[in-house]
Amino acid sequence: MTDALPDRYAVAGHPVEHSQSPFIHAEFARQTGQSIAYGRLLCPLDGFAATVRAFAADRSAGTVRGCNVTVPFKFEAFELAARRTPRAELAQAANTLRFDADEAGGWLADNTDGIGLVRDIERNAGLSLAGRRVLLLGAGGAAAGTLGPLLQARPAALVVANRTRAKAESLVARHLALACDVALSACTPAEAGAGFDVVINATASSLQGAEIPVDARVLAPGALALDMMYGPAAQGFLAWAEAHGALGRDGLGMLVEQAAEAFFLWRGVRPATAPVLAALRARLAAKAP
Ligand code: ATR
16 A cells, blocks of 8 residues: 555654754654654653553554653653663663564563674774773663673773773673673772773763763774764863864764664664764764854
8 A cells, every 4th residue: 555654753852953863753754665654752751651561552644553752751761661672671771662462472671782883993993802901981771771791792801981980880780691701890980990992971971061071081092982972072071082083973873773674673674874873964064063
């Protein structure tokens, strides 16, 4: 039937008006010929589950198949699902829900943030993580979503450094079984040591406009220093990286790659990410003051 309504998706969060996900998924759909409509779902802070359930039940404009989930609901999304992928279990947070019918097992929660980060580093930035020394700054939701896939990329060492040391320790403890031959450890930023090949800022420091949470000696010459933020929020970290001989990278590539993995979970088709990342960079540059 050519006039069938598109399948529907949305990004659920608070706030959501800034989200680039509708643009990214519209580009993926155009490129792959998939018939989808992707919108924004603003959820009240105390009403995530009710809002998402009502969205999923809405049959007025096509079947609702799933949603992405952003701050601050990734933990609630994980709780809401009947089933979880292993990487969501490790993160204990979900950024993607697929609304499978009860007969098919019920809602599935996934977390595509970590694989998105790894693909951005390895494919888009062209740096293989295997055998490298990696420093992950932060131990909140953003860091938790990425630690499992980072370990699976088999760096030589992975240090999780957080202002509150106990949080880094408990995140590391949860991932020890996955570490195998990776030297995985937890510390504070001051204890992190020096000379990492890859430094990833998963703290909220950039969002707050706060100081860079670690000393520049953590950067090996030519290191890749990636902040999960993008736009003006990431500029301080990128400038710091470049002032200390590192290659700065923002979180836009990760954003596009995590979206591609969600698109694959929903549609079974892998979109090409490079043209969408280029289009997104151009779009944001055109909007910049
Ligand atoms: P998110 O889901 O974005 O990760 P979160 O779970 O609140 O948010 O975690 C925020 C992370 O940023 C934490 O690791 C936090 O450190 P603490 O565990 O010590 O609170 C870290 N963070 C926030 N502000 C920071 C700052 N100004 N400097 C360094 N780390 C900061």
